[in-house]
Amino acid sequence: MNFTSWPTLLVVDVEGNGTTPPDLVEIAALPVRSGVLDSATAGAWLIRPERPVTARAADIHGLTNQVLADQPVWGQLADEVGEFLAQDWICAHNAHVDYRELQRHLPGWKPTGVIDTLRLARATHKDLPSYTLDALIKHLAPDLSRAPRVGRHRATFDAYATAQLLIAMAGHYETWDQLIAAAVPPGLPGAPQPEEDPTLW
Template sequence: MDYSTWPRVVVVDVEGNGAQPPDLVELAAVPVVNGSPVSASVRSTLVRPPRPISPMATRVHGITSQDVASAPSWPQIGERVRADLEGAWIAAHNAHVDYGVLSRHLPGWKPAGVLDTLRLARATYPQAAGYGLDALIELCGIDPSAVPGKRHRAAFDAHAAALLLIHLAGHHATWTALLAAAVPPGLPGHPQPQEDPTLW
C-alpha cells in the first residue's frame, strides 16, 4: 500500500449521552498522513449535551454530566467541526454509528467517503475470533501504550482506530482495493458497480 496516494483521511470517534437518538458528549478527530496518525493535529473536545448523560453511558466512557457542565455546546463548535471534516474521508470502527451521529449533528454535511475499520477487519481477517477494537489491537500486534487518554474516550479510541486502519490497509495493494473492502454499502464512497455495456 502506497499511503502517499491517499486523499485526506480523518479518523473520528464520538461518545454519546445514552439518549435515543444520542447527543454528543465527546468528539475526537485524528488526521492520517503518509501512513501515520498526526498527533499534533488531533482535535478532541467535550460537548455539553442538551440532555443529561445517562448512568449507563457513564459506565461505558466515564463521562458525567458534571464533567461537561462547562464544556461548549454543539451550536458553539458545530461549524468548526464541519470545517475540520469538510472534503475529508472519515474512518471509524463500526463507522455507521459515528457517521450517523455526525450526520444528524451536521445537516447537509457529506464526507468524501466513509471507511469502516470493522468491515475492513472482517475482510482482512475473516477467521478472527472477535472484531471489537480491543480484540483487533491484540490480534494485529498494535501497541497502544503511547496513545494518550484511555479506552472508551474519544481521543484514545480514534487514535487506536487510526493505528488499526493503517495496519489493515497494509494488507491491501491499492487505495481502490481498500475501498472495496472498507466502505459499507450505502455510505459515501462506496464503489459503484460498473454498468455492463452489453446490456440494454
C-alpha cells in the same frame, strides 16, 4: 501499500450521552497523512449535552454530567467541527454509527468517503471470533504507547487505536482502490459503484 497515494483522511470517534437518539458528549478527529498519524493537528471536543448523561453511558466512558458541566453546548461547536471535518474521507470502527450521528448533528455535511475498520477487519482477518475494537487491539497488537492516556471508550483514545488498526490492515492491500473496495460499506460515501452490464442500447 503506497501510503502516499492516500487522500487526507480523518479517523473519527464520537461518544454519546446514552439517550435515544444520543446527544454527543465527545468527538475526536485524528488526521492520517501518507500513512502517518498527525496527532499535532488532531481535533478533540467535549460537549455539554442538552439532556443529562445516563449512568450507563457515564460508566462506560467516564464523562459524567459534572465533568461536562462547564463545556460548550453543541450549538457553540457545530461550525468549528464542521469546518474541521470539511469533505475529507473519514474512518471509524463500526462507521455507520459515527457517520450517522455526525451527519445528524451536521446537516449538509458529507465526507468524500467512509472507511469502516470493522468491515475491513472482517475482509482482512477472516474467521476471528470477534471484531470488536478490543478484540482487534488484542489480535493485531498495534503500538498504543503514544495513545492519549484517557483510556478506552474515550473518543481520543479510540480514534488513535482505530487509526493504528487501519494502517496495520492497509498493509494487506496493494492499492487505495483495493482498500476501499474492502472497507467502505455499500450505500455510504466512497463505496465503489458496480459496473453496469453492457446493453445493446
